[in-house]
Amino acid sequence: MSDFWARAADLRAEQQPLISRFQAAFSTGIVVYGAGFVGTWAVQYLQGLGAKVVCVADRNPAKWHTAIRGVPVVAPEDPAVAETGWVLVAARHAAKAVVEQLTATGLTALSFDAFFAVSRYPDILEINNAFLADELSRQTLGAVVLAWLSGSPAPCRDVQAPDQYFCLPGFADDDRHIFIDAGAYVGDTVEKFIWACHGAFKRIHAFEPGERQFAALRQRTERLAAEWALDDGQIALVNAGVAEASGRMACVNVSGPAQSLNLVEAAADRDDLPTSAVYSLDDYLQGQPASLIKADVEGLELALLRGAAATIRRYGPKMALSVYHFPSDIFEIPAYVRRLDPGYRFALRHHSPLLMETVLYCWKD
Incomplete structure (x- = not known):
């Protein structure tokens, strides 16, 4: 495991010239490949850098003739893809194969994860x-980071840890x-x-916006209440999401028929989308304590915080926070927690053989 960073540094140096060429192409136009969760975020991120995103390519016909930002x-x-010529592949779990396919047709292609890792390497190193x-x-x-740069999830398998959300001391073994x-x-x-x-345990508050x-x-x-002889009300169920402010948000699934939901701000031109109630935890708890917070809220982790x-x-609760939905989560979330309370300490664990289920553990001594 000790050579992960050395190999990542070599790949970063190798890919830096191509990254610079992509950045030079921002003014003339680039293509994002993949209209799923990461691709949708990538469009917003690249536009924020001043890039002209000409189109988003995706193999799902149901997404054609729609728009992202x-x-x-x-x-x-589509001819626009070949005419533009510069493609950042945000289809995360197929990025390596897609890059190879596009390169074979004469296009200049790179995974968005690799682009992000190289261009934000100083921010990543600061967290490390x-x-x-x-x-x-x-x-x-x-x-x-090596998986981002190489397009292969193999390094993730080398560090895969058991007991997601509860693998560190004190994250479950406390009856309070x-x-x-x-x-x-x-x-x-x-x-x-x-x-x-x-x-x-004292109590569980479980939030889930999806009806099914x-x-x-x-x-x-x-x-579980029957099997463990729990008291009535010891588990509180809330059919809602958790976000920065209480209200309602639209329910979407930009990655197809998965069983989890993404919550987004309702758009005036998408009044066909179902909505869900959402709460800020401060509003919901009304000053009452929490000692352990687990968050896997499809990209709303920073908003939840x-x-x-x-x-x-x-209250300084222990927290187990998903930091894999957006590439920037891996440094923005710990930085935000530290701004809230400089006393927090951090550990990172990965709980999947793929580029998902990376969890930031936060606690105070």
């Missing part, structure tokens, strides 16, 4: 050098825990928590 979504065979508390965390970050499960899905993490703490997922969550927690700022400052 004013950029048309087209088939990969100034935030992470242990060597395994630093090697984990090195493996993730008041556990916030933000993004409870069908109750899988609630069940893991109950087993990890042997059924000894919430129904499964309710069914599961009813079973902003909406929980008062709770975090007052």
Whole structure:
């Protein structure tokens, strides 16, 4: 594992000239390949850098003739793709193969993850050098960065850790825990928590905006309450999302028929989308304590933290935060937590053989 950072540094140096060429092409135009979760974010990010994004290429015909931030979504065979010639591939789990295919047709292609890793390398190194508390965390970050740069998830498998959300001491073995499960899905993490703490905890607050997922969550927690002889009301279920401010948000799934939902600000031109209630944790808790917060909220983790700022400052809860949805999460989220309370310490673990399920663990001594 010790050579992750050395290999990443070599790839960064090798890819830097191509990154510079892409940056020079921003004024004339580039293409983003992949209209899914990362691709949608990549369009916004690149536009923020001043890039002209000509179109977004995607193989899903259902997405053609739609637009992302004013950029048309087209088939990969659309003439605009070849005419533009510069393609950043944001189809994360197929990036290497797509880059090879596009390069074989004469296009200049690179994975968006590699572009991001090279261009934001100083920010990533700052987290590695100034935030992470242990060597395994630093090697984990090195493996993730190497996977971004190489397009292969193999380094992730080398650092894959068990017991997601509860792998560090004190993240489950405390009978005083008041556990916030933000993004409870069908109750899988609630069940893991109950087993990890042997059924000894004060309360669980489980948030899930999806109707089908919430129904499964309710069914599961009813079973758990009976099996563990829990008190009535010891598990509070909330059919809502968690965000920076309370209100309603639109429910979308930009990556196809997956079973999890993304919540976004409702758009005037998309009144066909279903909506869900959302709460800020500060509004929901109304000054009451939380001792452990788990967040896997499809890219709203930073918004969740902003909406929980008062709770975090007052009670200093342990937190297990997903930092893989947006590439910038891996340095923006720990930096924000430290601004809230400089006393927090951090560890990073990766819990999947793919580029997903990277979790930042935050605690105070």
